[in-house]
Amino acid sequence: MADGASVADVANQIGSGLAKAAVAARLNGELVDLSAVLGPDGPYDLVILTDKSDEALSILRHSTAHVMAAAVRRLYGDGVKFGIGPAIDDGFYYDFDLPERIADDRLEQVEAEMAGIIAEGAPFERREVSHDEAVSVMQAAGQDYKVELLHDIAAAGVAEGEQLHDAEAKPQAGETVSLYRSADFVDLCRGPHIPHAGKIPAFKLLSVAGSYWRGDSTRPMLQRIYGTAFFSKKALREHLARVEEAKKRDHRRIGKDLDLFSFHEEGPGFAFMHHNGMIILNEILQDWRRLHHEAGYEEIRTPTILSEALWHRSGHWDNYREAMYFTRIDEADYAVKPMNCPGGLLVYLNRPHSYRELPMRVAELGLVHRHEKSGVLHGLLRVRQFTQDDAHIFCLPEQVQDEVIGVINLVDTIYRTFGFDDVRVELSTRPEHSIGTDEMWEHATGALRGALEACGIRYKVNEGEGAFYAPKIDYHIRDCLGRSWQCGTIQVDLAMPERFDLAYVGQDNARHRPAMIHRAILGSIERFLGILIEHYGGDFPLWLAPVQVAVLPVSDRYTTYGAKVLEVLDAAGLRAELDDTSDKVSAKIRRATLRRIPYMLIVGEKEQDAGTVSVRDKTLGDLGAEPTEAFVARAADEIHDKRLRPTAPGPA
Numbered sequence: 001m002a003d004g005a006s007v008a009d010v011a012n013q014i015g016s017g018l019a020k021a022a023v024a025a026r027l028n029g030e031l032v033d034l035s036a037v038l039g040p041d042g043p044y045d046l047v048i049l050t051d052k053s054d055e056a057l058s059i060l061r062h063s064t065a066h067v068m069a070a071a072v073r074r075l076y077g078d079g080v081k082f083g084i085g086p087a088i089d090d091g092f093y094y095d096f097d098l099p100e101r102i103a104d105d106r107l108e109q110v111e112a113e114m115a116g117i118i119a120e121g122a123p124f125e126r127r128e129v130s131h132d133e134a135v136s137v138m139q140a141a142g143q144d145y146k147v148e149l150l151h152d153i154a155a156a157g158v159a160e161g162e163q164l165h166d167a168e169a170k171p172q173a174g175e176t177v178s179l180y181r182s183a184d185f186v187d188l189c190r191g192p193h194i195p196h197a198g199k200i201p202a203f204k205l206l207s208v209a210g211s212y213w214r215g216d217s218t219r220p221m222l223q224r225i226y227g228t229a230f231f232s233k234k235a236l237r238e239h240l241a242r243v244e245e246a247k248k249r250d251h252r253r254i255g256k257d258l259d260l261f262s263f264h265e266e267g268p269g270f271a272f273m274h275h276n277g278m279i280i281l282n283e284i285l286q287d288w289r290r291l292h293h294e295a296g297y298e299e300i301r302t303p304t305i306l307s308e309a310l311w312h313r314s315g316h317w318d319n320y321r322e323a324m325y326f327t328r329i330d331e332a333d334y335a336v337k338p339m340n341c342p343g344g345l346l347v348y349l350n351r352p353h354s355y356r357e358l359p360m361r362v363a364e365l366g367l368v369h370r371h372e373k374s375g376v377l378h379g380l381l382r383v384r385q386f387t388q389d390d391a392h393i394f395c396l397p398e399q400v401q402d403e404v405i406g407v408i409n410l411v412d413t414i415y416r417t418f419g420f421d422d423v424r425v426e427l428s429t430r431p432e433h434s435i436g437t438d439e440m441w442e443h444a445t446g447a448l449r450g451a452l453e454a455c456g457i458r459y460k461v462n463e464g465e466g467a468f469y470a471p472k473i474d475y476h477i478r479d480c481l482g483r484s485w486q487c488g489t490i491q492v493d494l495a496m497p498e499r500f501d502l503a504y505v506g507q508d509n510a511r512h513r514p515a516m517i518h519r520a521i522l523g524s525i526e527r528f529l530g531i532l533i534e535h536y537g538g539d540f541p542l543w544l545a546p547v548q549v550a551v552l553p554v555s556d557r558y559t560t561y562g563a564k565v566l567e568v569l570d571a572a573g574l575r576a577e578l579d580d581t582s583d584k585v586s587a588k589i590r591r592a593t594l595r596r597i598p599y600m601l602i603v604g605e606k607e608q609d610a611g612t613v614s615v616r617d618k619t620l621g622d623l624g625a626e627p628t629e630a631f632v633a634r635a636a637d638e639i640h641d642k643r644l645r646p647t648a649p650g651p652a
């Protein structure tokens with residue numbers, strides 16, 4: 001390839017198909033535009049990114065943010081000041097400072113203006129300029145925020161402003177910075193972008209929200225427009241349908257409708273569990289306890305407040321202090337526990353242990369508190385107080401792998417119970433900053449790897465992503481909307497046994513150091529409830545439903561028979577209610593449906609005479625009449641098997 005050739009030239013030479021699909025490239029590890037020139041010194045490590053890659057999707061979305069900014073400038077004039085416009089998960093945003101409020105209904109106008117720029121096929125033109133020149137360009141344009149970003153780049157070498165993605169903040173290297181022009185809008189940006197706006201096949205603007213410049217409430221409030229873009233109209237349509245569905249399934253909304261929990265300003269980030277929420281949690285925990293008992297666990301409970309000295313010893317003071325709450329009792333310093341481990345260790349240390357006792361599997365449903373910034377709190381999914389389904393396993397070093405296999409099997413059983421069968425597993429290895437010897441890490445990581453392989457589990461390795469004290473296995477479960485949630489974790493601890501001088505007496509009568517495994521399966525049970533609500537869309541399986549059956553007499557005359565049916569249901573241990581209002585049966589059905597009660601038993605003259613009930617499934621509709629006892633037996637089976645609810649039949 002001749003000197004001076006661009007990435008686009010290379011793509012063209014390989015084939016016109018590739019040239020057409022090309023979006024940007026990765027050249028010697030750096031993301032670059034297709035117009036980037038290869039330079040005289042090979043060899044090159046060049047990967048051309050097509051619309052199949054996630055990086056290309058981020059580039060498309062970020063480029064669309066530029067086009068949106070250009071459109072806003074056309075509509076609102078030169079007075080608009082621009083903040084930043086990164087790609088984010090699922091889309092992009094751009095922050096604008098302008099005197100006028102951008103009403104939601106003006107988004108369509110912005111979209112129309114963007115469509116014009118896309119039809120023009122406005123190119124993205126990159127220009128490298130000196131830092132000083134960039135400052136004067138932005139100053140002349142009255143772009144105060146960009147000038148501030150440029151000063152920060154000069155000061156810290158970090159372009160916090162324009163970057164492809166929040167997580168990829170990198171300095172604009174060297175003396176120069178890059179400016180990009182698209183349509184008539186010039187922006188400070190590291191790039192890369194799509195070659196021209198005509199390469200945006202499908203986009204949609206979603207909402208406008210206020211956002212403080214740099215998230216700082218003492219700085220100006222900007223207007224942030226959120227949008228998204230995809231490489232096909234079909235992918236955009238599917239995404240928007242998923243967003244709609246997610247809104248319907250929002251656990252905060254369903255939690256309120258079903259009276260499961262609430263939040264109050266008197267306790268920000270602390271969930272108040274209501275009766276209905278407790279029914280679900282207690283059912284989950286009852287099954288959890290049964291499975292743990294069967295798997296040979298014992299259960300303990302340790303205090304919430306423990307002396308500050310303990311947290312110095314455990315290392316939490318050094319590594320976790322920012323997220324902890326502190327208090328004083330009788331002139332001494334104490335901390336509220338953010339984790340259960342130190343308490344569990346004190347129980348282990350309470351008496352000597354023989355090798356014959358190992359492995360010891362000690363579970364604790366431990367209530368922990370962690371400080372989260374108020375801005376990130378989100379219903380049950382991000383709270384400051386939660387119960388972890390924790391356990392610590394103390395064992396001989398040679399037992400670690402078998403113990404991990406046991407945990408893997410338990411995780412599998414528990415996730416399947418809830419219908420999570422799409423599970424992603426990741427193994428994180430020794431990070432750069434870590435304690436312990438090579439040999440310890442090899443043994444611990446080898447045990448985790450060996451256990452995964454023995455169980456035939458496919459996993460991804462995150463090199464160097466382990467905790468500083470432990471390699472770990474993480475579980476990510478995928479819900480029915482395709483969203484991934486990190487829940488379970490298994491860690492082989494290399495620090496605590498030393499710090500707490502754990503010991504067992506071996507066959508040789510000498511003192512030895514046991515291995516220690518930390519593990520959680522549901523993670524935070526409050527958060528898990530939030531995930532379940534959204535996964536089920538509020539339609540809980542019968543075994544979890546707060547009210548399982550509603551008895552609905554067709555009129556007042558059959559209330560007495562309805563009460564008899566209720567007695568049978570009560571006696572069988574079903575959570576049932578009788579609707580003895582004088583409302584029409586259609587209104588009773590509507591009410592029970594809104595409350596997501598899985599079964600409605602409708603009773604009238606025919607049922608009273610025959611001793612039957614007419615069964616209506618919330619999802620499937622009318623199932624016909626059957627003797628009350630037959631319904632009870634079927635419901636008992638469904639509960640025993642923890643069967644998932646049927647999904648609504650789709651259009652034929």
Ligand SMILES: [Zn+2]
Nearest residue numbers: 066189190191
């Ligand atoms: Zn850009």
Ligand SMILES: [Zn+2]
Nearest residue numbers: 340341392518
């Ligand atoms: Zn622990």
